[in-house]
Amino acid sequence: MRLMLRTGVLLAGALTLSSGVVSSERLDTVLERSFVDNGQATVDRLQQDPVQQACHHSRSTPPDAATATSLRQERLDAVIFPADGDFLGDWQRGAEVADNGRGLQSSDDPAQPNGGNCYACHQLAPDEVAYGTLGPSLTGYGARGQSEPMLRYTWTKLWDTHAYNLCSHMPRFGAQGILTEQQLKDIMAFLLDPASPVNQDL
Amino acid sequence: MIKKWAWLIGILAMPALSDDGIFDEYRDLMGDDNPAIFVIDEGEALWFEPQGPRSASLEGCDLGLGRGVTAGAYARFPRYFEDTDTVMDIESRLLHCMQQLQGRDRDTLLAKPYSLRGDMGTELEALVTWLAAESEGAVIAPEQVHPAERAMYALGEEVFFYRAGPHDFSCATCHEQSDMRIRLQALPNLTEHQDAAETFGSWPAYRISEGLVRTMGWRLQDCFRQQRWPGLKLGSEVSVALQTYMAVNAAGGVMTAPGLKR
Numbered sequence: 101m102r103l104m105l106r107t108g109v110l111l112a113g114a115l116t117l118s119s120g121v122v123s124s125e126r127l128d129t130v131l132e133r134s135f136v137d138n139g140q141a142t143v144d145r146l147q148q149d150p151v152q153q154a155c156h157h158s159r160s161t162p163p164d165a166a167t168a169t170s171l172r173q174e175r176l177d178a179v180i181f182p183a184d185g186d187f188l189g190d191w192q193r194g195a196e197v198a199d200n201g202r203g204l205q206s207s208d209d210p211a212q213p214n215g216g217n218c219y220a221c222h223q224l225a226p227d228e229v230a231y232g233t234l235g236p237s238l239t240g241y242g243a244r245g246q247s248e249p250m251l252r253y254t255w256t257k258l259w260d261t262h263a264y265n266l267c268s269h270m271p272r273f274g275a276q277g278i279l280t281e282q283q284l285k286d287i288m289a290f291l292l293d294p295a296s297p298v299n300q301d302l
Numbered sequence: 303m304i305k306k307w308a309w310l311i312g313i314l315a316m317p318a319l320s321d322d323g324i325f326d327e328y329r330d331l332m333g334d335d336n337p338a339i340f341v342i343d344e345g346e347a348l349w350f351e352p353q354g355p356r357s358a359s360l361e362g363c364d365l366g367l368g369r370g371v372t373a374g375a376y377a378r379f380p381r382y383f384e385d386t387d388t389v390m391d392i393e394s395r396l397l398h399c400m401q402q403l404q405g406r407d408r409d410t411l412l413a414k415p416y417s418l419r420g421d422m423g424t425e426l427e428a429l430v431t432w433l434a435a436e437s438e439g440a441v442i443a444p445e446q447v448h449p450a451e452r453a454m455y456a457l458g459e460e461v462f463f464y465r466a467g468p469h470d471f472s473c474a475t476c477h478e479q480s481d482m483r484i485r486l487q488a489l490p491n492l493t494e495h496q497d498a499a500e501t502f503g504s505w506p507a508y509r510i511s512e513g514l515v516r517t518m519g520w521r522l523q524d525c526f527r528q529q530r531w532p533g534l535k536l537g538s539e540v541s542v543a544l545q546t547y548m549a550v551n552a553a554g555g556v557m558t559a560p561g562l563k564r
Binding site: 122126127130131133134135136137138141142143145146147148151152155156159204205206207219220221229230231232233234269271272276277278 | 453456457460461463464465466467468469470471472474475476478479481482483484485486487489526527528530531532533534535538539540541543
């Protein structure tokens with residue numbers, strides 16, 4: 101499948117060994133030749149959207165201020181809040197979503213629910229020692245309370261992290277359809293419910 | 303052989319207090335005892351075994367240092383080959399030799415290059431393991447002379463940072479920061495020399511959790527599976543480019559493979 105051509109030139113790094121420039125046309129062609137559909141992981145996934153494109157070009161740091169501001173606003177405007185106004189689900193189900201690392205891989209069953217895989221990068225419940233460190237520790241997150249701004253802020257981070265932190269490493273769980281609205285509510289409860297293990301001392 | 307090591311899975315599944323510490327200790331305890339030694343022997347036997355319609359061995363294969371020269375060859379990959387006019391990794395070079403010298407069919411060879419869980423290893427895995435052992439202690443020194451080799455590095459660097467897929471993952475998501483881990487697994491920073499050298503130099507590796515030796519080509523395929531990307535073709539430009547990116551960042555380090563990994 102032909103990937104959409106992008107405008108602009110991608111500047112390769114300044115390492116002296118590199119020849120310097122890989123054109124976006126060449127990159128598209130190479131990607132197209134190097135990958136094959138593998139179950140649900142199809143080649144069209146390699147086509148970048150504006151966020152991926154901006155954060156790729158700039159090597160994981162936000163692009164220029166004007167682009168960053170407009171992209172962030174675009175993401176913020178596109179956040180969909182819970183239809184019933186209720187942000188908090190069941191923290192026990194949320195704990196399962198946080199623990200589940202499956203979903204959307206070629207090796208995963210598309211009929212099973214996707215996981216959030218939160219523990220891959222974050223510390224959450226203090227009794228779970230197998231947590232990653234790519235993201236900040238969220239242990240005790242519920243101490244921030246459940247005010248309306250706090251609920252909306254947390255929901256937005258989960259829905260589309262780029263609305264606040266453009267080029268964050270974190271997936272866009274709502275915007276990309278990785279998790280359902282109900283799963284996001286359950287994660288919200290896991291983070292914010294005072295009874296959740298996230299908010300208990302060991 | 304696999305059963306003999308199965309108990310290790312239990313040990314490794316135990317919660318560790320921090321990063322790779324407990325696994326490093328375990329690796330030290332193992333010393334030179336790596337089950338990959340059996341795979342090395344198997345690979346050596348396969349190199350000298352006449353096979354295919356032409357009933358030829360691989361002794362006539364040129365891995366870049368001349369026909370039949372295996373010592374130190376792995377440490378110079380990926381590299382440009384005039385006869386194919388492409389930059390190749392060691393896996394695609396071996397496939398090339400199997401076709402050219404032994405007259406074997408490419409599609410058959412590519413049907414199952416890597417083991418599935420529970421398998422006992424493939425011919426390609428065994429050959430790569432032996433050839434890596436033939437470079438043990440050698441300095442990692444990929445060729446960067448031919449323009450195609452330099453272009454491959456630039457391409458690898460570009461692909462390394464390419465974000466795509468439903469999770470927006472690139473290689474860099476996990477491998478551009480130092481001293482990070484995913485769950486308990488330590489993540490090498492592949493943009494930095496020291497980590498790149500330790501990582502590149504220790505593949506292929508015996509994976510205790512799978513009871514198999516895995517190659518760098520397999521490692522990349524499995525990274526992309528976890529990135530939620532489609533299937534990476536063996537010997538494809540992206541595969542060779544990323545191996546070139548890692549090898550050049552690792553240059554000057556020492557080959558320690560076959561490694562021993564979780």
